[in-house]
Amino acid sequence: MTKEEKAEYDRKYREKNKEKIRLKKKLYNESEAGRQMQKRARGKRKEYHNEFCRRPEQRQKEKNRRYLKLGQNKLKNCLVCHLDKPIIEFKFGEIFHDKRYYLCKECEKKSFEETGLRTKGVIQAITTRCDYRLSRQDIAEHPYFIEANKYLISLKKLTK
Known part of the structure:
Protein backbone atom coordinates (compact mmCIF):
# COMPACT_ATOMS: atom_id res chain seq x y z
CA MET A 1 0.00 0.00 0.00
CA THR A 2 1.46 3.36 -1.01
CA LYS A 3 1.25 6.61 0.95
CA GLU A 4 -1.42 8.01 -1.37
CA GLU A 5 -3.59 4.89 -0.96
CA LYS A 6 -3.16 4.98 2.82
CA ALA A 7 -4.09 8.71 2.95
CA GLU A 8 -7.20 8.05 0.84
CA TYR A 9 -8.21 5.11 3.06
CA ASP A 10 -7.78 7.25 6.22
CA ARG A 11 -9.82 10.11 4.77
CA LYS A 12 -12.70 7.78 3.87
CA TYR A 13 -12.55 6.09 7.28
CA ARG A 14 -12.73 9.49 9.04
CA GLU A 15 -15.70 10.56 6.90
CA LYS A 16 -17.56 7.32 7.55
CA ASN A 17 -16.88 7.18 11.32
CA LYS A 18 -16.93 10.90 12.12
CA GLU A 19 -19.36 10.62 15.07
CA LYS A 20 -17.57 7.60 16.55
CA ILE A 21 -14.20 9.36 16.42
CA ARG A 22 -15.66 12.52 17.99
CA LEU A 23 -17.14 10.56 20.93
CA LYS A 24 -13.88 8.67 21.42
CA LYS A 25 -11.93 11.96 21.60
CA LYS A 26 -14.47 13.44 24.00
CA LEU A 27 -14.19 10.46 26.36
CA TYR A 28 -10.40 10.59 26.24
CA ASN A 29 -10.28 14.33 26.95
CA GLU A 30 -12.61 13.88 29.93
CA SER A 31 -10.51 11.03 31.35
CA GLU A 32 -7.61 11.55 33.77
CA ALA A 33 -5.03 10.63 31.11
CA GLY A 34 -6.50 13.18 28.71
CA ARG A 35 -6.44 15.91 31.34
CA GLN A 36 -2.82 15.13 32.18
CA MET A 37 -1.89 15.31 28.51
CA GLN A 38 -3.65 18.69 28.18
CA LYS A 39 -1.82 19.94 31.27
CA ARG A 40 1.56 18.94 29.78
CA ALA A 41 0.67 20.66 26.51
CA ARG A 42 -0.28 23.85 28.38
CA GLY A 43 3.02 23.72 30.27
CA LYS A 44 4.92 23.55 26.99
CA ARG A 45 2.99 26.52 25.57
CA LYS A 46 3.17 28.60 28.77
CA GLU A 47 6.54 30.25 28.10
CA TYR A 48 5.55 31.17 24.53
CA HIS A 49 2.19 32.44 25.75
CA ASN A 50 3.76 34.68 28.43
CA GLU A 51 6.21 36.10 25.91
CA PHE A 52 3.35 36.71 23.47
CA CYS A 53 1.28 38.55 26.11
CA ARG A 54 4.18 40.88 26.94
CA ARG A 55 4.42 42.24 23.39
CA PRO A 56 3.46 45.94 23.17
CA GLU A 57 0.89 45.37 20.41
CA GLN A 58 -0.74 42.62 22.45
CA ARG A 59 -0.87 44.85 25.53
CA GLN A 60 -2.55 47.54 23.42
CA LYS A 61 -5.12 44.98 22.23
CA GLU A 62 -5.81 44.04 25.85
CA LYS A 63 -6.23 47.71 26.79
CA ASN A 64 -8.64 48.21 23.87
CA ARG A 65 -10.57 45.11 24.94
CA ARG A 66 -10.96 46.60 28.43
CA TYR A 67 -12.17 49.86 26.89
CA LEU A 68 -14.84 47.96 25.00
CA LYS A 69 -15.79 46.01 28.10
CA LEU A 70 -16.23 49.20 30.13
CA GLY A 71 -17.82 51.05 27.26
CA GLN A 72 -15.73 53.46 25.21
CA ASN A 73 -18.56 55.96 25.10
CA LYS A 74 -18.41 56.41 28.89
CA LEU A 75 -16.46 59.61 29.48
CA LYS A 76 -15.60 61.47 32.65
CA ASN A 77 -14.35 65.02 33.14
CA CYS A 78 -11.09 65.47 35.06
CA LEU A 79 -11.31 68.29 37.63
CA VAL A 80 -7.73 69.42 37.03
CA CYS A 81 -7.17 69.32 33.26
CA HIS A 82 -10.91 69.72 32.44
CA LEU A 83 -10.77 67.16 29.63
CA ASP A 84 -13.31 64.45 28.93
CA LYS A 85 -11.42 61.17 29.05
CA PRO A 86 -12.51 57.52 28.88
CA ILE A 87 -13.48 56.18 32.28
CA ILE A 88 -10.56 53.73 32.28
CA GLU A 89 -8.16 56.71 32.55
CA PHE A 90 -9.38 57.20 36.14
CA LYS A 91 -8.33 55.00 39.06
CA PHE A 92 -10.90 52.78 40.71
CA GLY A 93 -12.29 54.08 44.00
CA GLU A 94 -15.15 52.50 45.99
CA ILE A 95 -16.21 55.69 47.77
CA PHE A 96 -17.12 57.67 44.66
CA HIS A 97 -20.60 57.49 43.13
CA ASP A 98 -19.32 56.18 39.77
CA LYS A 99 -16.56 54.09 41.41
CA ARG A 100 -13.81 56.25 39.87
CA TYR A 101 -11.56 59.00 41.23
CA TYR A 102 -12.22 62.59 40.13
CA LEU A 103 -8.62 63.09 38.90
CA CYS A 104 -7.26 61.28 35.85
CA LYS A 105 -4.17 59.12 36.36
CA GLU A 106 -1.82 61.68 34.77
CA CYS A 107 -3.04 64.64 36.86
CA GLU A 108 -3.02 62.56 40.02
Missing part, protein backbone atom coordinates in the same frame (compact mmCIF):
# COMPACT_ATOMS: atom_id res chain seq x y z
CA LYS A 109 0.57 61.50 39.37
CA LYS A 110 1.65 65.13 38.74
CA SER A 111 -0.05 66.43 41.89
CA PHE A 112 1.42 63.62 43.99
CA GLU A 113 4.93 64.36 42.70
CA GLU A 114 4.54 68.11 43.34
CA THR A 115 3.16 67.76 46.87
CA GLY A 116 5.67 65.08 47.73
CA LEU A 117 8.59 67.25 46.60
CA ARG A 118 7.20 70.32 48.35
CA THR A 119 6.69 68.64 51.72
CA LYS A 120 10.01 66.83 51.50
CA GLY A 121 11.78 70.12 50.73
CA VAL A 122 10.04 71.94 53.59
CA ILE A 123 10.95 69.23 56.09
CA GLN A 124 14.59 69.31 54.97
CA ALA A 125 14.56 73.13 55.20
CA ILE A 126 13.17 73.01 58.75
CA THR A 127 15.84 70.59 59.91
CA THR A 128 18.58 72.60 58.18
CA ARG A 129 17.30 75.88 59.64
CA CYS A 130 17.14 74.39 63.14
CA ASP A 131 20.60 72.80 62.91
CA TYR A 132 22.53 75.73 61.46
CA ARG A 133 22.58 79.47 62.11
CA LEU A 134 21.49 80.88 58.74
CA SER A 135 21.36 84.52 57.71
CA ARG A 136 18.15 86.15 56.46
CA GLN A 137 19.68 86.33 52.98
CA ASP A 138 20.21 82.55 52.90
CA ILE A 139 16.62 81.99 53.99
CA ALA A 140 15.26 84.46 51.41
CA GLU A 141 17.18 82.78 48.55
CA HIS A 142 15.77 79.33 49.22
CA PRO A 143 11.96 79.04 48.66
CA TYR A 144 11.61 76.06 50.98
CA PHE A 145 13.11 78.06 53.85
CA ILE A 146 10.32 80.64 53.51
CA GLU A 147 7.66 77.93 53.77
CA ALA A 148 9.55 76.35 56.66
CA ASN A 149 9.68 79.69 58.44
CA LYS A 150 5.91 80.15 58.03
CA TYR A 151 5.37 76.64 59.34
CA LEU A 152 7.56 77.22 62.39
CA ILE A 153 5.82 80.54 63.17
CA SER A 154 2.41 78.87 62.98
CA LEU A 155 3.63 76.12 65.33
CA LYS A 156 4.84 78.71 67.84
CA LYS A 157 1.43 80.41 67.74
CA LEU A 158 -0.35 77.12 68.38
CA THR A 159 1.87 76.22 71.34
CA LYS A 160 1.35 79.60 73.09
Whole structure:
Protein backbone atom coordinates (compact mmCIF):
# COMPACT_ATOMS: atom_id res chain seq x y z
CA MET A 1 0.00 0.00 0.00
CA THR A 2 1.46 3.36 -1.01
CA LYS A 3 1.25 6.61 0.95
CA GLU A 4 -1.42 8.01 -1.37
CA GLU A 5 -3.59 4.89 -0.96
CA LYS A 6 -3.16 4.98 2.82
CA ALA A 7 -4.09 8.71 2.95
CA GLU A 8 -7.20 8.05 0.84
CA TYR A 9 -8.21 5.11 3.06
CA ASP A 10 -7.78 7.25 6.22
CA ARG A 11 -9.82 10.11 4.77
CA LYS A 12 -12.70 7.78 3.87
CA TYR A 13 -12.55 6.09 7.28
CA ARG A 14 -12.73 9.49 9.04
CA GLU A 15 -15.70 10.56 6.90
CA LYS A 16 -17.56 7.32 7.55
CA ASN A 17 -16.88 7.18 11.32
CA LYS A 18 -16.93 10.90 12.12
CA GLU A 19 -19.36 10.62 15.07
CA LYS A 20 -17.57 7.60 16.55
CA ILE A 21 -14.20 9.36 16.42
CA ARG A 22 -15.66 12.52 17.99
CA LEU A 23 -17.14 10.56 20.93
CA LYS A 24 -13.88 8.67 21.42
CA LYS A 25 -11.93 11.96 21.60
CA LYS A 26 -14.47 13.44 24.00
CA LEU A 27 -14.19 10.46 26.36
CA TYR A 28 -10.40 10.59 26.24
CA ASN A 29 -10.28 14.33 26.95
CA GLU A 30 -12.61 13.88 29.93
CA SER A 31 -10.51 11.03 31.35
CA GLU A 32 -7.61 11.55 33.77
CA ALA A 33 -5.03 10.63 31.11
CA GLY A 34 -6.50 13.18 28.71
CA ARG A 35 -6.44 15.91 31.34
CA GLN A 36 -2.82 15.13 32.18
CA MET A 37 -1.89 15.31 28.51
CA GLN A 38 -3.65 18.69 28.18
CA LYS A 39 -1.82 19.94 31.27
CA ARG A 40 1.56 18.94 29.78
CA ALA A 41 0.67 20.66 26.51
CA ARG A 42 -0.28 23.85 28.38
CA GLY A 43 3.02 23.72 30.27
CA LYS A 44 4.92 23.55 26.99
CA ARG A 45 2.99 26.52 25.57
CA LYS A 46 3.17 28.60 28.77
CA GLU A 47 6.54 30.25 28.10
CA TYR A 48 5.55 31.17 24.53
CA HIS A 49 2.19 32.44 25.75
CA ASN A 50 3.76 34.68 28.43
CA GLU A 51 6.21 36.10 25.91
CA PHE A 52 3.35 36.71 23.47
CA CYS A 53 1.28 38.55 26.11
CA ARG A 54 4.18 40.88 26.94
CA ARG A 55 4.42 42.24 23.39
CA PRO A 56 3.46 45.94 23.17
CA GLU A 57 0.89 45.37 20.41
CA GLN A 58 -0.74 42.62 22.45
CA ARG A 59 -0.87 44.85 25.53
CA GLN A 60 -2.55 47.54 23.42
CA LYS A 61 -5.12 44.98 22.23
CA GLU A 62 -5.81 44.04 25.85
CA LYS A 63 -6.23 47.71 26.79
CA ASN A 64 -8.64 48.21 23.87
CA ARG A 65 -10.57 45.11 24.94
CA ARG A 66 -10.96 46.60 28.43
CA TYR A 67 -12.17 49.86 26.89
CA LEU A 68 -14.84 47.96 25.00
CA LYS A 69 -15.79 46.01 28.10
CA LEU A 70 -16.23 49.20 30.13
CA GLY A 71 -17.82 51.05 27.26
CA GLN A 72 -15.73 53.46 25.21
CA ASN A 73 -18.56 55.96 25.10
CA LYS A 74 -18.41 56.41 28.89
CA LEU A 75 -16.46 59.61 29.48
CA LYS A 76 -15.60 61.47 32.65
CA ASN A 77 -14.35 65.02 33.14
CA CYS A 78 -11.09 65.47 35.06
CA LEU A 79 -11.31 68.29 37.63
CA VAL A 80 -7.73 69.42 37.03
CA CYS A 81 -7.17 69.32 33.26
CA HIS A 82 -10.91 69.72 32.44
CA LEU A 83 -10.77 67.16 29.63
CA ASP A 84 -13.31 64.45 28.93
CA LYS A 85 -11.42 61.17 29.05
CA PRO A 86 -12.51 57.52 28.88
CA ILE A 87 -13.48 56.18 32.28
CA ILE A 88 -10.56 53.73 32.28
CA GLU A 89 -8.16 56.71 32.55
CA PHE A 90 -9.38 57.20 36.14
CA LYS A 91 -8.33 55.00 39.06
CA PHE A 92 -10.90 52.78 40.71
CA GLY A 93 -12.29 54.08 44.00
CA GLU A 94 -15.15 52.50 45.99
CA ILE A 95 -16.21 55.69 47.77
CA PHE A 96 -17.12 57.67 44.66
CA HIS A 97 -20.60 57.49 43.13
CA ASP A 98 -19.32 56.18 39.77
CA LYS A 99 -16.56 54.09 41.41
CA ARG A 100 -13.81 56.25 39.87
CA TYR A 101 -11.56 59.00 41.23
CA TYR A 102 -12.22 62.59 40.13
CA LEU A 103 -8.62 63.09 38.90
CA CYS A 104 -7.26 61.28 35.85
CA LYS A 105 -4.17 59.12 36.36
CA GLU A 106 -1.82 61.68 34.77
CA CYS A 107 -3.04 64.64 36.86
CA GLU A 108 -3.02 62.56 40.02
CA LYS A 109 0.57 61.50 39.37
CA LYS A 110 1.65 65.13 38.74
CA SER A 111 -0.05 66.43 41.89
CA PHE A 112 1.42 63.62 43.99
CA GLU A 113 4.93 64.36 42.70
CA GLU A 114 4.54 68.11 43.34
CA THR A 115 3.16 67.76 46.87
CA GLY A 116 5.67 65.08 47.73
CA LEU A 117 8.59 67.25 46.60
CA ARG A 118 7.20 70.32 48.35
CA THR A 119 6.69 68.64 51.72
CA LYS A 120 10.01 66.83 51.50
CA GLY A 121 11.78 70.12 50.73
CA VAL A 122 10.04 71.94 53.59
CA ILE A 123 10.95 69.23 56.09
CA GLN A 124 14.59 69.31 54.97
CA ALA A 125 14.56 73.13 55.20
CA ILE A 126 13.17 73.01 58.75
CA THR A 127 15.84 70.59 59.91
CA THR A 128 18.58 72.60 58.18
CA ARG A 129 17.30 75.88 59.64
CA CYS A 130 17.14 74.39 63.14
CA ASP A 131 20.60 72.80 62.91
CA TYR A 132 22.53 75.73 61.46
CA ARG A 133 22.58 79.47 62.11
CA LEU A 134 21.49 80.88 58.74
CA SER A 135 21.36 84.52 57.71
CA ARG A 136 18.15 86.15 56.46
CA GLN A 137 19.68 86.33 52.98
CA ASP A 138 20.21 82.55 52.90
CA ILE A 139 16.62 81.99 53.99
CA ALA A 140 15.26 84.46 51.41
CA GLU A 141 17.18 82.78 48.55
CA HIS A 142 15.77 79.33 49.22
CA PRO A 143 11.96 79.04 48.66
CA TYR A 144 11.61 76.06 50.98
CA PHE A 145 13.11 78.06 53.85
CA ILE A 146 10.32 80.64 53.51
CA GLU A 147 7.66 77.93 53.77
CA ALA A 148 9.55 76.35 56.66
CA ASN A 149 9.68 79.69 58.44
CA LYS A 150 5.91 80.15 58.03
CA TYR A 151 5.37 76.64 59.34
CA LEU A 152 7.56 77.22 62.39
CA ILE A 153 5.82 80.54 63.17
CA SER A 154 2.41 78.87 62.98
CA LEU A 155 3.63 76.12 65.33
CA LYS A 156 4.84 78.71 67.84
CA LYS A 157 1.43 80.41 67.74
CA LEU A 158 -0.35 77.12 68.38
CA THR A 159 1.87 76.22 71.34
CA LYS A 160 1.35 79.60 73.09
